[in-house]
Amino acid sequence: MKIKKILNNNAVVVSDHGQEKIAIGGGIAYHKKRNDIIKPKDVEKLFVLKENEKLQQLLLRIPEQHFILSEEIIDYAEKELDTKLNEHIFLALTDHLSFAIEREAQGIHLKNKLLQEIKILYKDEFAIGMWAIKHIKTTINVEMPVDEAAFIALHIHTMKIQGGDMKQTVRQTAILRHMVDTITQFLHITINEDDLSYERLITHLRFALTRMNQYNTHSMDDEMLTVIKKKFSHSYQCAIHVQQELLSLHGIELPDEELGYITLHIERLQKNN
Structure with missing residues (x-):
């Protein structure tokens, strides 16, 4: 592989059998110049993306430390999840992370309205997000809010194999948030979002929406449904209201x-409140 362009110490554009690729590796460009040869053993990641030009532009514009941080977070995520993430995460997460770090350094804090839902629905990814913001603090001394851990979690989730589309993931999570708000307003209660009954509700609602997309629903016999309607009439009316809103x-x-x-x-949620 021959170097065509040096992006930073850890990233170069190479020509590999006539195809342009981006090669990533620790210190891969150190003491190198255009037309120098890169050995395969020095390459940790090799990208052949439609977004190659965008990735090149990004790596030329952002601080090299942001690029390194993103790579470290991706590596950590792949180890924790024991899976390879879609290669497009490198562009998406690096771009997001660099902008987020700049915002925080300027004192601009963005709230994540779906924080509680993301914590529950994507626990493993959120744990990685929490590790990431601690790692950023340790590495460059920029303190990121817990909201950012949730943003990172969404990026990681949607780049898992069969993780889904980012827009669809955000839409579904926003729908869940609206369903919960509808329930609390109907019942006139405030939910403790760390409570187990809340977690169970969110988890069930998520799978209910997923089942609807797959045309697959829970089976419940008519007799049991009739009992539930009569015994928990107020909670059932609340469920009807949620259905109408949806x-x-x-x-x-x-x-x-x-x-x-x-x-x-x-009903369980109402009793616990």
Whole structure:
């Protein structure tokens, strides 16, 4: 592989069998110049992306330390999750992270409205996000808020194999947030978001939405559903209200048996409050 352009000490554009690629490796460009040869053993990652030009521009514009931090977070995530992340995470996370670090250094703090839902739905990814913000603090002494751990978690989740699309993930999480808000407003309660019943509700609602996308629902016999409607009538009316909101705002219609299960979770939540 022959160097075509040096992006920073750890990244170069190379020509490999006539194809342009970005080669990543610790100190890969140290004491190197254009047309020098890169040995395969020095390459840790090799990218052939549609976004090659964007990645080149990004690596030329951001501080090299931000690039290194992103690479370290990706490596840590892959080890913790025991999986390879989609190669597009390198561009997406590096771009996001550098901008986030600049914002925080300037005292501009962005809130993540989906923080509590992300903590529950994507526990492993959120734990990696928490490690990442501690690592940033230790490395460059920029203190990132816990909200940023949630943003990082979303990036990691959507870049897992079959992790999904970022827009779809954010949309589903926002729908869950709205469903919970609808429930609390209907019941006139405040939820302790660290409570186990809240975690169970969020988890169930998430899988309810997933099942709807897959045309697969819980099975509950009519007799049991009738009992639930009568015994927990207020919670059932709350579930009906949630269903009406979902249909009106998002075009999602929950079947009766799903409403039965949601009613049980709402009843538990109400009792705990």
